[in-house]
Amino acid sequence: MILWACIILSLASCTTGRRELTEKEMGAYLFVFFSDPTHSLFMATSYDGYTFTAVNEGRPVIDGDTIAEQRGIRDPHITRGPDGAFYLAMTDLHIFAQRERLRPTLWERDGDAYGWGNNRGLVLMKSTDLIHWTRSNVRVDQAYPETFGNIGCAWAPETIYDPQEGKMMIYFTMRIGNGKSQLYYAYTDDDFTRLVTEPKLLFEYPKPDVQTLDADITPLPDGRYCMMFVAQEGKSGVKIALSDSIHSGYQFEERWIDFEPRACEAPNVWKRIGEDKWVVMYDIFSINPHNFGFAETTDFVHFTHLGHFNEGVMKAVNFQSPKHGSVIQITRAEAQRLEQYWQEQSSKPRKSRFYRTDIPLDSIRLSDPCILADPQTHLYYMSGTSGLLWKSADLKRWEGPYEVAYTNPSSWMGKHPQIWAAELHRYHDKYYYFATFTNEAIRIDSVRGNVIPRRASHILVSDKAEGPYKPMADPTYLPAEKPTLDGTFWVDSDGKPYMVYCYEWLQNWNGTIEKIELKPDLSGSVGEGRLLFKASDSPWSREMQDGKETFNKVTDGPWLFRTGTGRLGMIWTSWVYRDYTQGVAYSESGTLDGPWVQEPQPITPPNYGHGMMFQTFEGEWLLSAHSHKEVNGRYVRIPHLFKVDLSGDKLVVTGEWK
Secondary structure, X not given: OOEOOXXXXXHHHHHOOOOOOOHHHOOEEEEEEEOOOOOOXXXXXXXXXXXXXXXXXXXOOEOXXXXXXXXXXXXXXXXXOOOOOEEXXXXXXXXXXXXXXXXXXOOOOOHHHHOOOOOOEEEEEEEOOOOEEEEEXXXXXXXOHHHHOOEEEEEEEEEEEEOOOOEEEEEEEEEEXXXXXXXXXXXXXXXXXXXXOOOEEEEOOOOOOOEEEEEEEEEOOOOOEEEXXXXXXXXXXXXXXXXXXXXXXXXXXXXXXXXXXXXXXXXXXXXXXXXXXXXXXXXXXXXXXXXXEEEEEOOOOOEEEEEEOOEEOOEXXXXXXOEEEEEEEEOHHHHHHHHHHHHHHOOOOEEEEEEEEEEEHHHOOOOOOEEEEEOOOXXXXXXXXXXXXEEEOOOOEEEEEEEOEOOOOOOOOOOOOEEEEEEEEEXXXXXXXXXXXXXXXXXXXXXXXXXXXXXXXXXXXXXXXXXXXXXXXXOOOOOOOOOEEEEEEEXXXXXXXXXXXXXXXXXXXXXXXXXXXXXXXXXXXXXXXXXXXXXXXOOXXXXXXXXXXXXXXXOEEXXXXXXXXXXXXXXXXXXXXXXXXXXXXEEOOOOOOOOEEEOOOOOOOOOEEEEEEEEOOOOOEEEEEEEEEEEOOEEEEEEEEEEEEOOXXXXXXXXXXX
């Protein structure tokens, strides 16, 4: 993540004078935006003003939950001041905080009294290099309690330098209680940490029943100021007003500036470098997926429609569905430094916001724990569901978690897939991350009332056990129309690598375990999957259906092993009525092709499952699994280790490892 406080080497430039740069020195553009799924900040660069590429491989550069009181940000706006510093202002608001379990209520305060998405704060940040930032949280209600103690919202802040006052002016949308949204302005201190004047009305729409919001002010070559803003009149859209003053006297024009038949918001105007052309960019929130629309003008009278991102001349390379952003000119050197910084950061595992050291194993909450004993680092690495990673020197005390799974946001997985049952495997001096990825936005089927999202086992790769793990060449390994999960790795007696995975019961109503051959470098699959066995083959997994006992439909968590006598076995998980339970099967041929014979009884106690096995650096074989119990309506899953004996013809679990 970006550093909040300026480091020592750049501290002097945070406080000493910096000259104002000219347009002739500009050679690139910076686009800042947020996304609804993350409520975090993204940055993208462009060298031609048409094609934008997100830094940090399309992931956030600032997590909203690290900087905002409401644990999320919206509506980022960036500008450069006359001191050469960058000023970044954002709305402190998370509209999905209840869904994400960040607060117990839908809104921060009562929706009837304060309106949709109510909030009271702004996030102000300042930087000299776009990498190291200072940050302040400003509560408008606390700064001016007598006048604005009852505000219903403080949204979409933007800043511009006022040469008459010699200060940065901040302007934003505000409403009192659940009243009408209007546009206000105030001034900030030089450090961009607080408001130094009480907010005043910036513009009053001539029709008193129309709400106005999302203002964007641009200085024009003739000395006037152009304000683009949103009027919620009929459809919500972009209108224009002009004035000789930066904060008053704006003359409203009736016409619409945007070219959208449906509602849009968040206009932002930016100039093309070296040309007398300005681009008007706006957020089309009324379409799915969200997109940005663009228009171009040379005189602020006539506007030409440029289409949408990737539906015209404007291109978004590695991101989709941006929300409420802004664009500024930057130098080529600034763009390259920003890109280089995030390229270096993307080659390192990132500490999550929950990172701790000296964590006991039973204090970690984790499903599907898989442990790799890495001979190169002589450390243990534990992965599982969530895309996070822990590491330990002794299996007793752990540090983490780290964020190590880097996916392609333009792939079928989308920007923020669910990650389940991640396993680490070392093969031919590289490390591979086998995991299940789910994109809830894509629905592939509906069976017996169950809506089935796009879900599949996939493989990422890294040169190091600690990651980060990144995609390889092939976008898919398994059929798009089938939900698959819990892929694991095995090199069979033919010397070929395979993925062994589950075909989920939700679609076929009798879960299976299957195999598919992998390319020699594991970058894709070869041919089609082949059935190994079905859930109904198990003698021990049971359930009640329509008052009758029958087989349980679930197949989860396969893991392959050989006994001391060379016998090929597989542990896998299902249910015995309400108990999550692990069993074992053996191949009579000694290969993946089987036939597979199921043992009659489970191998672990009830409510322990999804196991795997590894050998410690001392030579002891252990099985990791998670305990599975319901507490106050939620399942709690904790990693556990069991001692196993593989010396004979069968796997024997001898007791829990303490």
